Amino acid sequence: MEKDKELIPHLFRTEYSKITAVLGKLFGFDHIEIAEDIVSDTFMLAAESWGQKGLPDNPVAWLYTVGKNKAKDYLKRNQLFSDKIASKLKYNSQEAYEIEIDLSGKNITDSQLQMMFAICNPVIPAEAQIGLSLRILCGFGIEEIADAFLTNKETINKRLFRAKEKLRDEHIKIEFPDKDEVTSRLNTVLTTLYLLFNEGYYSLSQNISLRKDLCVEAMRLTYLLIGNETTNQPTVNALLALMCFHSSRFEARLGQHGESVLYEEQDTSLWDDELIARGQYYLNKSSVGNAISKYHLEAAIAYWHTIKTVDKWEHILQLYNTLLMLEYSPIAALNRTYALSKTIGKEAAIIEAEKLRLNGNYLYHCLMGYLYSGVENECAISNFEIALKLTKAQADKIQIRHYISDLKN
Numbered sequence: 001m002e003k004d005k006e007l008i009p010h011l012f013r014t015e016y017s018k019i020t021a022v023l024g025k026l027f028g029f030d031h032i033e034i035a036e037d038i039v040s041d042t043f044m045l046a047a048e049s050w051g052q053k054g055l056p057d058n059p060v061a062w063l064y065t066v067g068k069n070k071a072k073d074y075l076k077r078n079q080l081f082s083d084k085i086a087s088k089l090k091y092n093s094q095e096a097y098e099i100e101i102d103l104s105g106k107n108i109t110d111s112q113l114q115m116m117f118a119i120c121n122p123v124i125p126a127e128a129q130i131g132l133s134l135r136i137l138c139g140f141g142i143e144e145i146a147d148a149f150l151t152n153k154e155t156i157n158k159r160l161f162r163a164k165e166k167l168r169d170e171h172i173k174i175e176f177p178d179k180d181e182v183t184s185r186l187n188t189v190l191t192t193l194y195l196l197f198n199e200g201y202y203s204l205s206q207n208i209s210l211r212k213d214l215c216v217e218a219m220r221l222t223y224l225l226i227g228n229e230t231t232n233q234p235t236v237n238a239l240l241a242l243m244c245f246h247s248s249r250f251e252a253r254l255g256q257h258g259e260s261v262l263y264e265e266q267d268t269s270l271w272d273d274e275l276i277a278r279g280q281y282y283l284n285k286s287s288v289g290n291a292i293s294k295y296h297l298e299a300a301i302a303y304w305h306t307i308k309t310v311d312k313w314e315h316i317l318q319l320y321n322t323l324l325m326l327e328y329s330p331i332a333a334l335n336r337t338y339a340l341s342k343t344i345g346k347e348a349a350i351i352e353a354e355k356l357r358l359n360g361n362y363l364y365h366c367l368m369g370y371l372y373s374g375v376e377n378e379c380a381i382s383n384f385e386i387a388l389k390l391t392k393a394q395a396d397k398i399q400i401r402h403y404i405s406d407l408k409n
Helices: 002-027 029-053 059-077 079-089 093-098 105-119 126-137 142-148 153-169 179-201 208-226 234-248 273-285 294-305 310-326 330-344 346-356 362-372 377-390 394-408
Strands: none
Touching: 002 029, 002 059, 002 105, 002 126, 029 059, 029 126, 029 153, 105 126, 105 179, 105 208, 126 142, 126 153, 126 179, 126 208, 142 153, 179 208, 179 234, 208 234, 234 273, 234 294, 273 294, 294 310, 310 330, 330 346, 330 362, 346 362, 362 377, 362 394, 377 394
């Protein structure tokens, strides 16, 4: 019985986005909310019906059948079909009920890819692309998305509404771009997936299960790109390799109480060897051709972090140097400083870190606390105390207090 209760949330996570992508493609952005409502109603009916009559023999087929029938019923009842859809599909109004809604595996995958390229359009801001991806492509609820962005439901609702309005105004079609356009559009898609993964991996929210879900969804969508001949490009393989390497250390990054665990304090037995091997596979696949992207460099850095020998830091440092020349970012510069401390010592790293002046960043002050520890403990304590004020996560506050206590004793 307990498994039955868990089944609908599980199916919602796995099937909602599939049905929404197919129906969304049918209705277009002009009526995307109708597609979302039909799928939501399908799951509400499942919860009610299955609770009373028990599980059907094939729950997924039940959802697909009911979802298709609800869509067809809606189209028969509304002028929307004959005015907006039938004309484009060369159907007449009498044939509305005959329209085939294809929920085969291939069409689901194609529809999700088409929806991905439509949502990841530069006409809307990056945060809106991520929000719509979480809602339509991943099946996240508004409250979950608000949690991911550390904001409230009202803000997310407004953000998604504005994004959909913009996509409508710009007449963005839910379709796969031409081959010539794929590469330029693919960069935007990869940026969205990269940010989505980072939202899960680096987020300070304490909802750990949600953090993992964000990473899993980013990887799932990247796998879709790998499975398509046109989008299975070196940069996509590099991004997936990066995600695999980072995910392999997910369990080791968090302590018993959800606090962050410093890299050198991680229990390496918790690293996932299967994900590391998978990351190596995709990193090798990404080496085709001469182009090198930030995803290649970050994947290589993440690879070296899965190596359990001490002679890796020189490799990591050189990769960070190359990455910063290719595309500077404060966080990459901060991470480079840690690698610098492992190669030539803390004193030299402190000089470089102070040049960054990331004074409002809690991670910066945590790193400065680490670098000053054993070198100038008063400065270490001072930086940890600043980090304590800046961090929002209670578990991290507890960990930082331990560092301060150790230095004082």
